Amino acid sequence: MVTEHDHICWGGGIHHHGGHALSVSGLYVRYRDVEALQDICFSTHCGHTVALMGPNGAGKSTLIHAMAGLIRPQAGSMQWNGQDLRQTRHEIAFVPQRSTVNWQFPITVRHLVEMGRYPNLGLWKKASEHDHHIVSKALETLKLTDLQHRRISELSGGQQQRAFLARALAQEAHILLLDEPFTGLDVPGMESLGKQLRELAAEGRLIIASHHNLNNAADLFDQTLLLNKTSIAFGPTRDVLTGENIFRAFGFHHTPGIQA
Amino acid sequence: MNEFLQFLAEPIAQRSLWACGVIGFSNGFVSALVVLRKSSLQIGTISCALLPGIALAILLFGLAQLSILAGAVIAGLLVGLGSLFLSRTSRIDHDAALSILHATAFAVGYIILIRLGLQQKVDDWLFGNIMSMGNTDLWISYVVSAIAILSITALNRPLLIYLFDPRAAATMGIPTRLFSYGIFTLIILVLVSSLQAVGAFLTLGLLVAPAATMYLLTDKASALFWGGGLIGGLGSIAAFFLSYPLGWHLGATIIVVMGSLFLLAYVFSPSHGLLFRHKLQNRKNKA
Numbered sequence: 001m002v003t004e005h006d007h008i009c010w011g012g013g014i015h016h017h018g019g020h021a022l023s024v025s026g027l028y029v030r031y032r033d034v035e036a037l038q039d040i041c042f043s044t045h046c047g048h049t050v051a052l053m054g055p056n057g058a059g060k061s062t063l064i065h066a067m068a069g070l071i072r073p074q075a076g077s078m079q080w081n082g083q084d085l086r087q088t089r090h091e092i093a094f095v096p097q098r099s100t101v102n103w104q105f106p107i108t109v110r111h112l113v114e115m116g117r118y119p120n121l122g123l124w125k126k127a128s129e130h131d132h133h134i135v136s137k138a139l140e141t142l143k144l145t146d147l148q149h150r151r152i153s154e155l156s157g158g159q160q161q162r163a164f165l166a167r168a169l170a171q172e173a174h175i176l177l178l179d180e181p182f183t184g185l186d187v188p189g190m191e192s193l194g195k196q197l198r199e200l201a202a203e204g205r206l207i208i209a210s211h212h213n214l215n216n217a218a219d220l221f222d223q224t225l226l227l228n229k230t231s232i233a234f235g236p237t238r239d240v241l242t243g244e245n246i247f248r249a250f251g252f253h254h255t256p257g258i259q260a
Numbered sequence: 261m262n263e264f265l266q267f268l269a270e271p272i273a274q275r276s277l278w279a280c281g282v283i284g285f286s287n288g289f290v291s292a293l294v295v296l297r298k299s300s301l302q303i304g305t306i307s308c309a310l311l312p313g314i315a316l317a318i319l320l321f322g323l324a325q326l327s328i329l330a331g332a333v334i335a336g337l338l339v340g341l342g343s344l345f346l347s348r349t350s351r352i353d354h355d356a357a358l359s360i361l362h363a364t365a366f367a368v369g370y371i372i373l374i375r376l377g378l379q380q381k382v383d384d385w386l387f388g389n390i391m392s393m394g395n396t397d398l399w400i401s402y403v404v405s406a407i408a409i410l411s412i413t414a415l416n417r418p419l420l421i422y423l424f425d426p427r428a429a430a431t432m433g434i435p436t437r438l439f440s441y442g443i444f445t446l447i448i449l450v451l452v453s454s455l456q457a458v459g460a461f462l463t464l465g466l467l468v469a470p471a472a473t474m475y476l477l478t479d480k481a482s483a484l485f486w487g488g489g490l491i492g493g494l495g496s497i498a499a500f501f502l503s504y505p506l507g508w509h510l511g512a513t514i515i516v517v518m519g520s521l522f523l524l525a526y527v528f529s530p531s532h533g534l535l536f537r538h539k540l541q542n543r544k545n546k547a
Contacts, residue, residue: 068431094431105296105424106481115421119432123417151479171432 020081020174021045022206027076029062035229036062040076042225042234046174046206049197051221051237053211055250058228060210061097061179067208068094068177080175090119093173095164097180103153109163110148113138116170138169142196158189165196176200178209182220194220214254217241264504276390276510279398280496283457284514286405288470288492289412290450292484293443295471296423301355302340304464305362307451309339311460312369314385319372329400329452336448339365388459388511397456404453408446412485420481458511465515466492469522476525476532495521 023043029036037059044050052060065071067078069086078085085092093116116138117131139145142162147155155163161181168176181197182190197220201207211217217224217237224237228249233240246254267273294303313335314328321327339361346357373382384392393401412419422429422439430436447467454463471488478487495517503513527534 065427068427070427070430089431089433092431094428096425096427100427101425102298106475106479106484107420107424108479111481112424115424115428118417118421118434121417123415167428 020206021079022081022085022175023077023079024067025077027063027066027073027078029059029066029071029073037066037073037227038230040227040231042231044206044223046204047201048223049201049207049209049221051209051211051217051224052227053214053217053224053241053249054227054232056212058249060212060227063227064094064177064179064208064210067175068092070094090171091174093168093171093176095161095168095176095178095181098157098160098184100179101160101164103160105152108149108151109144109155109166110135110139112152112163113144113148113166113170116167119171134172135170138166141169141200142166156189157185158193161185161189161193162196165200169200173205175206175208178207180211181209182211182213182216190216190220198222214241214246267504272391275398276393277497277500279390279393279401279457280500280510280514281493282405283401283454284466284470284496285489285493286401286408286450287454287463287466288495289405289485289489290408290447291467291469291471291492292474292481292488293412293423293447293471294468295475295484295488296420296481297443300464300468302358303447303451303467305358306336306340306448307460307463307467309362309365310336310452310455311385312365312372313338315369315372315376318376318378326396326400329455332452332455333448335365335369336451337445340444340448384459385455386459386461387509388455388457388462390457390510393456401453401457404449408450409489411442411446416482416485424481458514462511462515465518466496469515469518470495473518473522473525476522476529479531491521492518 021043022045025041025043027040028038040059040063052063054060062071066073067085069089069092080088080091113135114127114131117127117135121127121131136145139148142165144159144162144166147159152160152163165176165178181193185193194216197207197209201222209221211221218241221237223235224240225234226232226240226245226249232249233245241254243253246252268277294300310332313331313333315331316335317327317331339358343354343358343361346352346361347354350357352360370382373379383389418429418432418434419439421432422434422436426436426440429439451463451467454466458466470492471484473491474484474487478484496514499514499517500510502508502517503510506513508516525533530536
């Protein structure tokens with residue numbers, strides 16, 4: 001059984017035909033007197049893993065929040081497959097930055113993932129066989145089945161990130177927006193999350209994440225939007241992260257191997 | 261003992277006992293919101309800010325129950341929202357703004373009440389006096405309890421998502437701003453309705469301790485609500501039976517019972533208690 005929301009391009013990959021396109025143009029966001037974003041433009045489609053990169057205060061989180069519908073841009077457009085992104089909310093799942101989450105909240109991993117079914121279930125509808133199946137599958141995909149009855153405070157950093165990803169899968173979202181998912185993870189955790197994100201994208205989802213480490217961006221994301229209030233460069237990560245572009249965004253020359 | 265049984269036969273005793281149970285249950289139920297939102301201190305300061313509302317209402321409209329309660333609600337809202345406004349429009353952080361506003365409001369209320377010659381009443385509002393609850397008071401607390409329990413139960417699903425992860429809740433179409441104001445209003449209503457029972461000072465204990473105790477006993481967020489309600493309700497009833505023979509003040513006894521239950525859970529909780537946490541930690545380290 002497939003629900004009406006489940007139109008992820010299963011098995012699409014990067015080059016599939018009819019990939020759903022996300023295009024952002026002229027995006028402008030201001031907080032009181034401070035311009036956070038101006039004239040952000042880029043377009044991509046599902047199958048990609050996209051990094052949003054730039055110095056602190058460049059507006060990476062703001063852009064994520066704007067796409068997630070958490071803040072309202074003053075100008076510009078965000079189109080998902082020709083429709084206003086704000087009209088296609090059920091297509092989007094948001095994964096918060098780990099440090100902003102209350103990990104002492106008394107819920108288990110499975111309950112956290114079940115929260116992702118809320119948009120489909122609403123206030124009172126009982127979870128069906130189908131809902132349980134989706135939750136179990138999301139847990140399995142993220143290798144959390146054995147941990148599903150653990151309290152979320154008992155998870156490691158990488159497991160916590162995966163638990164939130166599982167919730168996004170349970171939402172059957174087409175676009176996954178992640179705020180700094182790699183921050184605070186150890187190297188194995190980083191590698192396994194990177195692999196996981198690539199697999200989720202290959203299945204036909206669009207993954208967009210803010211990221212700050214210039215050294216591993218090319219290994220983790222196939223596309224990058226370099227920004228500093230405004231978009232500086234967009235395209236395949238290796239083409240975007242050139243010395244010249246990095247200088248334009250960060251104002252310093254990047255030596256590979258040295259942490260930005 | 262005979263004397264106590266005689267006392268129990270009185271309608272006023274039965275009414276107080278009933279009030280203890282209902283107010284204890286609804287406060288315990290709502291305390292889950294306070295604990296999950298981590299806003300205990302904020303609620304503590306707001307509860308004390310109810311006093312000037314009461315004082316002003318008496319000054320303007322005399323000693324009518326409904327106007328007193330309305331005054332208390334308005335004062336609570338003013339101090340709560342006013343402190344938010346102060347912190348957003350100046351360098352002062354929210355905690356500081358709340359502390360200043362609630363202390364000032366409290367002082368103003370105290371001056372007015374003393375000037376009105378209501379010294380005797382002040383004690384009741386600060387520490388509660390269930391025996392003095394009139395029919396209107398009882399009805400108000402029943403209605404508020406019903407509203408609180410029904411709305412929290414009906415909205416439990418989005419409420420938990422909101423409390424855990426407000427941003428994701430917003431992306432799922434949950435009206436987070438409405439929830440935030442709604443929760444605040446609900447807590448103030450419950451505070452006010454329990455004012456007569458445990459008073460502005462002590463009400464904090466009843467609005468935090470029950471769910472905090474459950475928090476040490478369970479890993480299920482929804483259990484915090486019903487468990488908190490049961491602890492609040494049964495604990496208050498137990499306090500009623502303790503206070504008479506011991507000759508203790510009832511409102512204070514309720515809070516002492518809540519505090520004791522919390523300490524018991526802190527030490528003896530099988531999952532999170534002091535005694536067993538060691539073992540759990542060892543198991544986790546081995547795993």
